[in-house]
Amino acid sequence: MDKIVIAEKFDAITDYWTPRVAAEANGQHVRFAKLKGEFVWHNHAEEDELFIVVKGRLTVRLRQRDIEVGEGEMLVIPRGVDHMPVADEEVHMINITRATTTMTGNVASGRAIPPDALQPV
């Protein structure tokens, strides 16, 4: 049981779109990820996702509009809502969701790391 220094954890992450599990609470993963470029359109039928942007600016594309989430901002993507994260420049993001949530939700994609294969940080 130790505190987590958020910036130190991100210093330890060198690859994009590879979330690391920094903590777990109430069956939720606290996943730290560096993002750059486009992800894939998907939704999560049963899981909400909380995004907190620690560095950079994340564009969350929705079907009807985009939401720009900057440093010090957060967004909840409710279950069932199609979305595609896009990072024009490097983004450091904390993603809090169920420990069983698959990254690409309803879409089979080589971009998805199985939840139980996510590494700690």
Next chain:
Amino acid sequence: MDKIVIAEKFDAITDYWTPRVAAEANGQHVRFAKLKGEFVWHNHAEEDELFIVVKGRLTVRLRQRDIEVGEGEMLVIPRGVDHMPVADEEVHMINITRATTTMTGNVASGRAIPPDALQPV
């Protein structure tokens, strides 16, 4: 469905130890609170608590030691662990826990606002 600008939410909070619900995801509350002074010793039998310190420095007293959680740092208090938060100076904290979690857990205290009486921010 809109992004949350964390600093703006804290600007809107004027009282201490009065968490406001900024968002909900997967049955978890995202509670924003300003803290100053001592809280009360307590634990949560069934719920983990995630603390993220956005401003200031929070001392989390445990029975055997203290943990200092500064700006940009986070801590998970596992269920069942006695703790007392202390803020010598004003702290801005994001607390993520089950939507049903009572602030003082196992301890009956006038300091606890019932979970369903927490106001939004």
